[in-house]
Amino acid sequence: MSIKSSIRLMAVLLLMIAGSAPQAASQDLEIFKRGHFEIYHNNRSMANKLSWKAEYHYKRILNHLGIKGFQPWESGNKCPIYIYETKSDYMQATGAPEWSQGLAEFKNLKFSSYENADKLPENTLPHEMTHMFLFLFMEKNPVPLWLNEGMAQFEEEDKKTNYRRKRFAKSLLSTSSFIPLDQLLSLTRVPEDNVELFYAQSASVVDHLINDNLRANYGRFLTGVKNGKSAEDALKESYQWKYKNGVADLEKRWLEFVRKKY
Ligand SMILES: [Zn+2]
Incomplete structure (x- = not known):
């Protein structure tokens, strides 16, 4: 892992802790629902692929966690994933800085990223999903x-x-x-x-x-x-x-x- 990506991860964490990113404008995005997620997007084919990936990571991470009965978004609300068309749309909607590839907002319990974000399905999505799961599981307690x-x-x-x-x-x-x-x-x-x-x-x-x-x-x-x-x-x-x-x-x-x- 490069220093650059380490710094990016650190900064993503700081953003999550702050939880103060502006509300995303979702009115221009379409919604694609599958399993535990609803993907707000402008690209149906990408949203379809990402939804399968999200479900795959969901099952895999829960399996690693090994916590009986812990299944977020199993009934009722789905977890929103906002995928903006461009990096500048993403930055504008979330307040994320230039280097950011994606972020999890704990306050609103949602993920945000953009279509060409580097390694979005294989790295950024499971990384942020893990933070979200640990946050939800630990409830009010800080995650070490x-x-x-x-x-x-x-x-x-x-x-x-x-x-x-x-x-x-x-x-x-x-x-x-x-x-x-x-x-x-x-x-x-x-x-x-x-x-x-x-x-x-x-x-x-x-x-x-x-x-x-x-x-x-x-x-x-x-x-x-x-x-x-x-x-x-x-x-x-x-x-x-x-x-x-x-x-x-x-x-x-x-x-x-x-x-x-x-
Ligand atoms: Zn992180």
């Missing part, structure tokens, strides 16, 4: 930064993006330059001098938690965090023997995972 950005990136599907991220994570091991996990898990801001490291490492820790364990354990871990438990306690309780010493064991096993699998 490493978990929020780590999982959002883990759900991105572009092969080159993932290859670069894994290669970078592996390079951390040979130089022992990774952020100690007890520090990573307590960060509330992206470290300015280590943006790329923060994103790559967070995604890799989530990759280990999800893919190196039984799926339901991750759901239990998230539920623990939602109920106010520290990462240390939530790890011990939800994964039991695997991280019986909490974060110290997580670090040890995450390093083994990267060494073997990347």
Whole structure:
């Protein structure tokens, strides 16, 4: 992942937190509905393709979350996705800056992007959808930064993006330059001098938690965090023997995972 895209992701997060983007003008857009989503668009063929992709990511991310009974937009309202025809329409409607490819507005519970946004179906959409799911699941509780950005990136599907991220994570091991996990898990801001490291490492820790364990354990871990438990306690309780010493064991096993699998 390039520094540029790291900065973009960081800024997308800031936008989401601010939640103050102006209301989008939707009157000129058509609506295409499928499954859990309604796509506001000016291009039916694109909306059709994107709706299948949105449903695919929806099922995939929920499966990774492993939380029993958590199915947003299952009944009643669908989740709106606004796809503007041009970047300038998107910027004008949402107040997003030039570098932005897409954003999730928590206040209005909707996604916005534009037709030729870079890697929209494979990266931006699942990234923002993950932020939205975690926000909805945690309700009033803040989502830990490493978990929020780590999982959002883990759900991105572009092969080159993932290859670069894994290669970078592996390079951390040979130089022992990774952020100690007890520090990573307590960060509330992206470290300015280590943006790329923060994103790559967070995604890799989530990759280990999800893919190196039984799926339901991750759901239990998230539920623990939602109920106010520290990462240390939530790890011990939800994964039991695997991280019986909490974060110290997580670090040890995450390093083994990267060494073997990347
Ligand atoms: Zn993000």
